[in-house]
Amino acid sequence: MAIVSMTGFGRGEASADGVKIVAELSTVNRKQFDCNFSMPRELASLDSKLQALVHTRVSRGYVKGLVSVTAASADTGITNGLDLEMITKQIGALRAAAAKLGLPDDLTASALLRLPDVLRAKVMPDDPLELWPLIERAALAALESLDVMRRREGAALDEDLRARFAALERLSKKIEGLAPAVPKAYQSVLERRLAELLGQGGTVDPALLAREVAVFADRCDVSEELTRLASHFAQVEKVLGAGDACGRTLDFLCQELFREINTTGSKANDAEISRLVIDFKAGLEAAREQVQNVE
Numbered sequence: 001m002a003i004v005s006m007t008g009f010g011r012g013e014a015s016a017d018g019v020k021i022v023a024e025l026s027t028v029n030r031k032q033f034d035c036n037f038s039m040p041r042e043l044a045s046l047d048s049k050l051q052a053l054v055h056t057r058v059s060r061g062y063v064k065g066l067v068s069v070t071a072a073s074a075d076t077g078i079t080n081g082l083d084l085e086m087i088t089k090q091i092g093a094l095r096a097a098a099a100k101l102g103l104p105d106d107l108t109a110s111a112l113l114r115l116p117d118v119l120r121a122k123v124m125p126d127d128p129l130e131l132w133p134l135i136e137r138a139a140l141a142a143l144e145s146l147d148v149m150r151r152r153e154g155a156a157l158d159e160d161l162r163a164r165f166a167a168l169e170r171l172s173k174k175i176e177g178l179a180p181a182v183p184k185a186y187q188s189v190l191e192r193r194l195a196e197l198l199g200q201g202g203t204v205d206p207a208l209l210a211r212e213v214a215v216f217a218d219r220c221d222v223s224e225e226l227t228r229l230a231s232h233f234a235q236v237e238k239v240l241g242a243g244d245a246c247g248r249t250l251d252f253l254c255q256e257l258f259r260e261i262n263t264t265g266s267k268a269n270d271a272e273i274s275r276l277v278i279d280f281k282a283g284l285e286a287a288r289e290q291v292q293n294v295e
Helices: 041-055 084-101 109-114 128-178 181-198 206-219 223-242 247-268 271-291
Strands: 008-016 019-028 033-038 061-071
Touching (some): 008 128, 019 128, 061 128, 128 247, 128 271, 223 247, 247 271
Antiparallel strands (some): 019 061
């Protein structure tokens, strides 16, 4: 099962009883789940239901949603784009107020366009919950579309991350191959320096030399760090194989990989290993940036 990207877009529609609902969802990466909907003010009470619905399919990331409500057909009580019932009520209220206040009745046809909501069809019920089944259908369709795109993006991320972690594992294998030779190289350098200091007539106590080399070998031993690195790479493979919402786990494993390779670089005391550690850190940082896009 492929991993899921936090980036995607989905759109869904649903129509019934002369009402058309369009839901659009776009997502980007974020550490926690955050959701924000833009919709008609009459539907504000449904915001929490929509967020809960989205959260069932999106575990983390920032979700920006849009819900629009329009008339699904021409049979909506509107003539030439004007809501005559709404206009009649508003004109009646204005004339009553003008008569009560002693103001002249100067309403004209052009003044109708300045009245609020006269160009809007009466599609909103008095109770927003009546529209919830339709909104839910549109939102679920948008979530399905979003899920398809996020999984397609996730498949590309999966391939990229596997390649990056495989390259890091190869670097750790190179370090593992070089590490045993470090104490031997130190012993050769130490013997040569001691010989130069003591001259041709001097002798080096083999026991003292062996003890010094043993202390150095213990100080630069990175076998434990390399073992833990191998374990972390196995965990990465397991997590990528499981798929779905694994971004937090991968991020944690990247932290642990950095901890172990950093210790390896501090202890190795070898120029070639230090170079490989630098390459490892650079590759790990690039992998971790990609992990930030995984749900």
